[in-house]
Each structure stands twice: as C-alpha cells, then as structure tokens.
Amino acid sequence: MRTKLVEISGLTKSFDDVEVLKDIHLYINENEFVTLLGPSGCGKTTLLRLIAGFEYADAGVITFDGRVLEELPPNKRAINTVFQKYALFPHLNVYENIAFGLKMKKMPKEDINKEVTSVLKLVKLEGFEGRNIKTLSGGQQQRVAIARAVVNKPKLLLLDEPLGALDLKLRQEMQYELKEMQRALGISFVFVTHDQEEALTMSDTVVVMNDGIIQQIGTPIDIYNEPENRFTANFIGESNIIDGVMHKDFLVEFEGVMFECVDEGFDQLENVDIVIRPEDIELKIDAGKINGVVDAITFKGVHYEIIVMVNDKEYIIHSTDPKEVGDKVSLHFEPEDIHVMVKSNA
Amino acid sequence: MRRLRIITLPYLVWMVVLVLVPTLLILLLSVTNLDIYNIGPFSFVTEGFEELTKPLVITAMKNSVRLSLLATLICFLIGYPTAYFLANLKTSKKTMLITLFILPVWSNMLLRIIAWETLFFPNSILNMFGISLNLIGTDVAILIGMTSMYLPFMTLPLYSVLEKMDHSLIEASKDLGASNMQTFLKVTLPLSLSGVVSGVIMTLLPSMTAFALPERLSGGKTLLIGNIIEDYFMKTSNINGGAMISIALMVVIIVLFMVVVHFDKEGETLI
Numbered sequence: 001m002r003t004k005l006v007e008i009s010g011l012t013k014s015f016d017d018v019e020v021l022k023d024i025h026l027y028i029n030e031n032e033f034v035t036l037l038g039p040s041g042c043g044k045t046t047l048l049r050l051i052a053g054f055e056y057a058d059a060g061v062i063t064f065d066g067r068v069l070e071e072l073p074p075n076k077r078a079i080n081t082v083f084q085k086y087a088l089f090p091h092l093n094v095y096e097n098i099a100f101g102l103k104m105k106k107m108p109k110e111d112i113n114k115e116v117t118s119v120l121k122l123v124k125l126e127g128f129e130g131r132n133i134k135t136l137s138g139g140q141q142q143r144v145a146i147a148r149a150v151v152n153k154p155k156l157l158l159l160d161e162p163l164g165a166l167d168l169k170l171r172q173e174m175q176y177e178l179k180e181m182q183r184a185l186g187i188s189f190v191f192v193t194h195d196q197e198e199a200l201t202m203s204d205t206v207v208v209m210n211d212g213i214i215q216q217i218g219t220p221i222d223i224y225n226e227p228e229n230r231f232t233a234n235f236i237g238e239s240n241i242i243d244g245v246m247h248k249d250f251l252v253e254f255e256g257v258m259f260e261c262v263d264e265g266f267d268q269l270e271n272v273d274i275v276i277r278p279e280d281i282e283l284k285i286d287a288g289k290i291n292g293v294v295d296a297i298t299f300k301g302v303h304y305e306i307i308v309m310v311n312d313k314e315y316i317i318h319s320t321d322p323k324e325v326g327d328k329v330s331l332h333f334e335p336e337d338i339h340v341m342v343k344s345n346a
Numbered sequence: 347m348r349r350l351r352i353i354t355l356p357y358l359v360w361m362v363v364l365v366l367v368p369t370l371l372i373l374l375l376s377v378t379n380l381d382i383y384n385i386g387p388f389s390f391v392t393e394g395f396e397e398l399t400k401p402l403v404i405t406a407m408k409n410s411v412r413l414s415l416l417a418t419l420i421c422f423l424i425g426y427p428t429a430y431f432l433a434n435l436k437t438s439k440k441t442m443l444i445t446l447f448i449l450p451v452w453s454n455m456l457l458r459i460i461a462w463e464t465l466f467f468p469n470s471i472l473n474m475f476g477i478s479l480n481l482i483g484t485d486v487a488i489l490i491g492m493t494s495m496y497l498p499f500m501t502l503p504l505y506s507v508l509e510k511m512d513h514s515l516i517e518a519s520k521d522l523g524a525s526n527m528q529t530f531l532k533v534t535l536p537l538s539l540s541g542v543v544s545g546v547i548m549t550l551l552p553s554m555t556a557f558a559l560p561e562r563l564s565g566g567k568t569l570l571i572g573n574i575i576e577d578y579f580m581k582t583s584n585i586n587g588g589a590m591i592s593i594a595l596m597v598v599i600i601v602l603f604m605v606v607v608h609f610d611k612e613g614e615t616l617i
Contacts, residue, residue, distance in 0.1 A: 101522035
C-alpha cells in the first residue's frame with residue numbers, strides 16, 4: 001500500500017462567477033506520475049496552481065504530507081513548479097537560475113556548487129553554467145527550468161504543459177526523459193497536458209478533466225480501454241460512439257443487431273453509449289451483422305483511416321489493409337472490443 | 347538599409363539644425379572671443395575657463411547637483427511604489443488612474459510653478475486654514491517644486507516596465523522559496539532596472555537645467571546653475587562665459603548619466 005502524498009477533497013474555485021473547478025476529489029501517491037488531462041479551459045491548470053499556492057480555493061481542502069496546504073504560502077511548500085513558458089529569470093545565467101532556490105535556503109556555496117553540477121548532469125547540460133538564458137534553445141531552456149525545480153529536492157514536482165513549445169521529435173524525447181527522471185528521483189510528478197498521447201505515454205495515473213469536473217481517474221490502459229463516458233472516449237484516441245440498448249448482462253443491441261459483450265450491471269433495456277475503437281474493427285468484403293459502404297480512405301502512415309457509412313452513420317476504422325471507395329464491406333469485432341458506458345447527455 | 351535612411355531623414359535634419367549646430371556654436375562661443383558684436387574674424391581665448399572658478403558659479407553648480415540628485419531620489423522613492431501599485435492593479439480603472447497621473451503634465455509648467463509659489467508665500471490662500479508656509483527661498487520649496495514637476499516622468503517608465511514584467515517570474519521566485527521581500531530584491535527590482543534608469547534620466551536632466559523653477563521658488567536666495575547661465579546670456583550679455591558654463595553643465599550631466607548607465611547592463615533605456 002503506497003502512502004498518499006496529496007489529498008484533495010471538495011475543491012471548488014470560481015473566477016468572476018465562472019466555476020472552473022467543481023468539487024474536485026483526488027489523491028496523489030508518493031512516487032507517482034499523475035497527469036491532469038483535458039482540453040484548454042477544463043480547470044487543470046487552475047488545479048495545479050492551487051496545489052502550488054498561486055491561487056486559493058473557494059472551498060475544499062488540500063493536504064500535503066499530512067499538513068493542510070492553505071496555511072502555507074507558496075515559498076514554504078516543499079513543492080516546485082516547472083512553468084508553461086519556463087519563467088526563467090532573464091537577468092540571471094543558467095547557474096544562477098538553478099542556484100536561486102538553494103540560495104534562498106541559505107545553503108553553503110560549496111554545496112550549491114555540488115548540487116547545481118549534479119543536476120546539470122541529470123538534465124544533460126554540463127558546461128552550460130555561465131550561459132545567458134536568452135542564448136538557449138527552447139529545449140535547453142526547458143531543461144534548465146526542470147533543473148531549477150528539481151535541484152530543491154521537492155517531494156512533489158508540478159509541470160504545467162512544459163513540452164507544449166517543443167517540436168514533435170524533441171517532445172517525444174523529453175517525454176521519455178521526464179519519465180526516467182521521475183523514476184530516478186523517486187518523487188511525485190503532477191503533469192498538466194492537453195495532449196492525450198503524452199498523458200498515456202508517461203503517466204502512472206491519468207486524471208481526465210472537463211468543465212471543472214474529473215471525468216475519470218485510472219491507469220493509461222484503463223482510460224483507453226474502459227472509458228467511463230462519452231467525453232473520455234472521445235478525448236482519448238479516436239472512437240466510434242454508438243447508441244445502444246442493454247438487454248441483459250452481456251447482451252447489447254445496436255444498429256438493430258444483438259451482440260455479446262463483456263459488460264454487466266446495467267438496468268434491463270437501459271439506453272447506453274457503445275464505444276468501439278477504430279483499430280478494433282475488422283473489415284470484410286462478405287456480408288455480416290453490420291454492413292456498409294466505404295466512403296473515404298486516407299493514408300496515415302502506419303495505417304489507413306477508412307470511413308464506412310452504416311445506416312447514414314460514419315464509422316472510423318483503422319486498418320493496414322486498404323479498401324476502395326464504394327466497396328461494400330461488413331464490420332467485425334470481438335465481444336471484448338465493445339465498451340458499454342452509461343448514457344451521457346451530449 | 348536605404349529605405350531606413352530615407353525615413354530617418356526628417357529626424358536627421360532636425361537633429362543637425364536644432365541640436366548639433368547649436369551645440370557646436372556654444373562650444374565655439376565658449377573658447378573664442380566671438381559674440382553678438384563680433385561675428386567676423388575671431389581668436390581662441392582662455393578667459394572662459396576663469397568663469398568656472400568663480401565662487402558663485404561653483405556654488406550654483408553644487409546647488410544644482412545636490413538638489414537635482416535629491417529631487418530624483420525623492421521622485422524614485424515616491425514613483426517606484428506608485429508604479430508598482432498601479433502595475434499590479436487588476437481593475438479596469440487602471441487606464442483612468444494612469445491618466446490622472448499624467449494629467450498635470452498637460453498643464454503649463456510655468457503656471458504650476460507660479461501656483462506653488464503663491465502657496466509658499468507667508469500670505470497665501472492657505473491662511474484660510476490657519477497655515478502659513480513661508481517656504482520661498484528654502485531648499486524644501488525647490489524640492490517640492492521639482493518633485494511635483496518631474497514625478498510623472500519617473501513614474502511612467504517604471505510603470506511601463508513593471509506592467510510588462512512576466513508575472514510568472516514572480517511566481518517562480520516564490521515557488522523557489524523566496525519571500526515577498528526577497529522576490530522584490532532579487533527579481534522585481536533587477537528586472538525593472540531599465541525603467542529606473544529611464545526614470546532617473548527623465549527626472550535628473552530637467553532638474554539639472556531648470557531655471558524658471560528655482561527663480562520663482564527660491565526668491566533669488568538659492569542660485570542654480572540654470573539661473574547663472576540665464577543671467578550670463580540675458581542680463582550681463584556675457585555670451586562667452588555663459589557658453590563655457592553651459593559646456594561645463596553638459597559635462598557634469600554626461601558624467602552623471604555615465605554613472606547611471608553603468609548600472610544598466612542591458613542597455614534597454616533611452617541612451
């Protein structure tokens with residue numbers, strides 16, 4: 001059983017009468033990589049700023065390491081932040097930026113030297129001590145920002161979309177490095193992003209948020225394979241969301257056909273949303289339970305994205321096997337590929 | 347580059363005709379016997395330098411340096427907190443408040459000086475409230491006058507640099523364990539240095555060269571270097587002496603600015 005580092009309960013926050021966080025309940029374990037994932041304006045950054053201490057909640061409590069956080073100003077919290085645009089001090093060089101927090105703690109000069117040197121090694125920026133911040137590339141600035149935060153040995157590191165400004169290749173590299181760093185340091189990370197791939201790649205736990213409400217908390221695999229509602233299914237990867245009716249446990253009807261499934265616990269004849277991932281559908285030329293016509297096909301690199309019209313509805317299918325527009329096809333999938341969710345009002 | 351030259355032409359003409367040529371003329375006047383009655387052949391003379399050793403001139407120069415540095419310091423001490431407060435306001439009334447600060451500059455300066463003068467006399471409208479200031483002729487009167495004239499010029503550059511400052515830098519500083527005071531000293535102040543330099547220059551320059559203000563508010567008791575130069579040119583018609591003192595004043599100002607600019611590593615200010 002892992003110990004809880006942060007516990008958030010009933011957190012509510014409004015700006016100018018707009019509720020950006022509504023009754024948030026969440027806990028973060030020690031040594032856990034948690035990602036807050038959601039579209040812009042979903043409240044994820046506000047939640048991060050509340051933990052950092054830059055905002056104060058209207059209601060609710062955050063405890064950190066057994067203490068109520070509201071009583072501590074940001075400079076007294078064993079929490080450090082990597083800011084979205086890095087917020088490096090332009091009047092200080094790389095060394096002075098990284099040493100800033102340690103100087104505030106009145107650490108002896110030799111110890112500061114040692115710490116800065118070792119953290120520069122960690123972020124692979126040895127020899128950059130005397131460089132002016134303005135002469136660094138985006139990726140290097142980002143590493144300095146991380147170094148400046150982790151050198152203080154916080155128990156919790158908050159990262160506010162730190163990879164947003166980097167190009168794709170560098171971003172993927174940094175995703176891997178951040179995850180490695182979190183393992184090496186043995187501290188908890190709270191990572192804010194709107195990039196679902198980033199969230200799935202790095203996290204131990206993903207917190208999906210929308211409209212100030214937590215939609216789902218789970219491991220990347222849970223979130224992807226068992227989305228709890230229409231929002232999560234749509235936001236994480238591409239999905240086909242279909243209206244269906246649950247007839248009884250393990251039996252669902254959609255597109256006028258009965259299917260075996262692996263879900264249970266719904267009311268009899270309850271209206272549900274069905275999610276089938278594009279890569280779980282197989283297309284065959286012969287007739288089957290669901291039949292349609294290929295409407296469009298796009299080459300995506302690894303796979304083709306094929307749009308099939310079934311009863312005037314679009315289905316997205318990812319397949320390595322190309323089809324021609326106008327081909328009559330049938331859709332096939334296994335019972336475990338059918339994900340049944342409680343109907344959302346959308 | 348060529349296009350740039352054409353659009354800078356009006357400014358170049360302006361600078362040459364109204365700044366460079368007059369400055370060269372003053373320089374020429376200061377070391378020659380040329381004057382209104384002698385615009386023909388001239389010879390170089392050294393008498394001008396003797397003007398600089400006169401006790402009256404030295405006293406006036408000292409007064410000017412002392413009072414303008416003091417006025418600049420007072421303007422900074424009032425202007426910085428004001429600019430900081432205004433820059434951190436979150437209300438929509440910000441623009442209105444800034445306008446209120448600039449508003450005095452829109453009225454004639456001489457008029458404002460005379461307004462202060464009438465208040466500083468022993469007999470003024472303030473007698474109505476049982477107050478008699480009787481400040482004319484004191485350093486306090488001149489300092490109040492200078493501060494009220496030049497405070498907006500100190501506040502505005504500070505405001506603009508503080509307003510543009512990335513607020514996340516302040517948050518980053520606190521995040522790294524700095525208290526409010528440490529954040530101000532280690533982050534806010536160093537980053538607003540360019541505004542400080544601008545403000546100091548904008549305040550120091552007019553204070554050093556002021557002559558109407560000390561004339562009205564000192565009652566003739568405190569002479570500033572501006573008054574001396576005015577006297578040389580307008581009253582005693584000692585054009586060469588006046589020119590020499592003007593050059594000396596210019597040198598003093600340049601030295602003061604070099605000290606100020608020394609602190610401005612970024613070079614983001616006016617000069």
